[in-house]
Amino acid sequence: MQIDIKRIAKLSRLRIEESEAENYENEMKNIISMVERMPEISDELTIDADNVMTLRPDELADVRISRDVMLSNAPKVVAGCVVVPKTVE
Amino acid sequence: MNLYEYNAYELSSMLKDKKISSRELTASVFDRIEEVEPKVGAYLYTNKEAALAKATEIDNAIANGEDLGRLAGIPIGIKDNISTKGIPTTCASKMLENYKPVFNATVIEKLEAEGVVMTGKLNMDEFAMGSSTENSYFKSTKNPFNTECVPGGSSGGSAAAVAAGEAIVALGSDTGGSIRQPASLCGVVGLKPTYGSVSRYGLVAFASSLDQIGPFGKSVKDVALLQDAICGYDKMDATSVNRSYSSLYDGLSENIAGLKIGIPKEYFGEGIRPEVKAAVMNSVKELEKKGAIVKEISLNSTDYALSAYYIIACAEASSNLARFDGVKYGYRAQNCDGLVDMYEKTRSEGFGREVKRRIMLGTFVLSSGYYDAYYKKAKLLQKRILSEFNEAFNDVDVIITPTSPFEAFKIGERSGDPLAMYASDICTVTINIAGLPAVSVPCGFSASGLPYGMQIIGKKFDEQTILNTAYAHENIFGAFKMPTL
Numbered sequence: 001m002q003i004d005i006k007r008i009a010k011l012s013r014l015r016i017e018e019s020e021a022e023n024y025e026n027e028m029k030n031i032i033s034m035v036e037r038m039p040e041i042s043d044e045l046t047i048d049a050d051n052v053m054t055l056r057p058d059e060l061a062d063v064r065i066s067r068d069v070m071l072s073n074a075p076k077v078v079a080g081c082v083v084v085p086k087t088v089e
Numbered sequence: 090m091n092l093y094e095y096n097a098y099e100l101s102s103m104l105k106d107k108k109i110s111s112r113e114l115t116a117s118v119f120d121r122i123e124e125v126e127p128k129v130g131a132y133l134y135t136n137k138e139a140a141l142a143k144a145t146e147i148d149n150a151i152a153n154g155e156d157l158g159r160l161a162g163i164p165i166g167i168k169d170n171i172s173t174k175g176i177p178t179t180c181a182s183k184m185l186e187n188y189k190p191v192f193n194a195t196v197i198e199k200l201e202a203e204g205v206v207m208t209g210k211l212n213m214d215e216f217a218m219g220s221s222t223e224n225s226y227f228k229s230t231k232n233p234f235n236t237e238c239v240p241g242g243s244s245g246g247s248a249a250a251v252a253a254g255e256a257i258v259a260l261g262s263d264t265g266g267s268i269r270q271p272a273s274l275c276g277v278v279g280l281k282p283t284y285g286s287v288s289r290y291g292l293v294a295f296a297s298s299l300d301q302i303g304p305f306g307k308s309v310k311d312v313a314l315l316q317d318a319i320c321g322y323d324k325m326d327a328t329s330v331n332r333s334y335s336s337l338y339d340g341l342s343e344n345i346a347g348l349k350i351g352i353p354k355e356y357f358g359e360g361i362r363p364e365v366k367a368a369v370m371n372s373v374k375e376l377e378k379k380g381a382i383v384k385e386i387s388l389n390s391t392d393y394a395l396s397a398y399y400i401i402a403c404a405e406a407s408s409n410l411a412r413f414d415g416v417k418y419g420y421r422a423q424n425c426d427g428l429v430d431m432y433e434k435t436r437s438e439g440f441g442r443e444v445k446r447r448i449m450l451g452t453f454v455l456s457s458g459y460y461d462a463y464y465k466k467a468k469l470l471q472k473r474i475l476s477e478f479n480e481a482f483n484d485v486d487v488i489i490t491p492t493s494p495f496e497a498f499k500i501g502e503r504s505g506d507p508l509a510m511y512a513s514d515i516c517t518v519t520i521n522i523a524g525l526p527a528v529s530v531p532c533g534f535s536a537s538g539l540p541y542g543m544q545i546i547g548k549k550f551d552e553q554t555i556l557n558t559a560y561a562h563e564n565i566f567g568a569f570k571m572p573t574l
Binding site for chain 2: 030038041048082
């Protein structure tokens, strides 16, 4: 099994140092060779009848958390908005 | 005897009878924290002042004859991946070092209504990924029975705090063994409840289809009390199951005459220390003497469970942890050249090695061309594992296995090899895959004085039978003895 660790890192929005790449790749290969032992099962996936998820109705909830409080953990806020690097020129 | 050494159920009576005050009890726990925390390192955050104020409030309420919960005034520690309003919830990650939730997890709301006294937030493996608490960004926690050894993980702080008397009871979370394995390594009782019985709202998600919050205590009764307080339907968790939950504490019985115990041979094979097997089988023999009927059973797919577990858990983690991008909360890298650069720098600097490895494994197994080969196969295996358990439960009431294949290991001994660390979970992951309840109870000690643990597995929502079995076992083998620190 070949693993393109750089590509996987890119898809994961992670950056891997050149010096770490080989280590990660070897560890991943070991894990993959463990999981490749899984048997073939000819069956279809179904939803667990004991745990059918019940979604809440899509309606406005009264959470009583102010905008300021809600934004209190954001790394950068200006005028009640989250600030991120420019995405369009 | 110091107050911190008592069980919650004993302290609960002492508080109600006004023999002690919650303030005295809370002060005793904080004195103990000051005394042993430099050796154990169970906590990431403590707030003595707020805890003492809360204790006084509860004392006044008791004096006024107010109707309070059974855990009112009892000091409890909380794993640091459970959201606590205004109190740091870091998941032991640099990513959330300065994060203070703006809401409480449902379990915290329930405990507040009960009147508990929160001592602080407990150390863990980063984002609950690990089996030794060595993956914490901040520090590693030590095993109170031997401080050169790990306490297990990922809820290592919770298990160590209870074992060391730094909390009377504690909450942890269990995705593949993260309550039971540290409970086993620290000689305490830890329950992984049935999936859906305790709300996960406010638990920072690792693998949503496997995660479950659960209790730690020094005794089966304490675990039953805490589980009673946190279980129940919650509309905020779509996987919460709406049914009635009767009191496990009130239902406890040590009568196990006629109880059918299954012993799956696959859990006593290669990789399990002979001493661990002997300790578990010795316990089973004692249960047999009390009238239980023991039967050998087979769970054929056990060998593949660890593989299925790591695929499902990592796939879900890669998706869940996508939210940590430096935008709305948590760590953000500096000097970024555009949005994608910010995402990559933030995540690379904010996550530890194990977390990155699991995100990448999850991304890989879900990526185009590999989905059927890995993720779909793992989900089919999950279905098969559950049906094997269901079949086994047609013949037996509980299934008993070791909790961990070995006792606590030395700090650093397994941290360099992911597969050696993952082997810690071979007896516990199947239970999360099948969504079943299981409790770990102490069942003896190694020659060097480290605890062994036994896992009792039950049918979905049949926590009562596993706790009754655990209670009968505890009555045979005696109460928890706190290690000397």
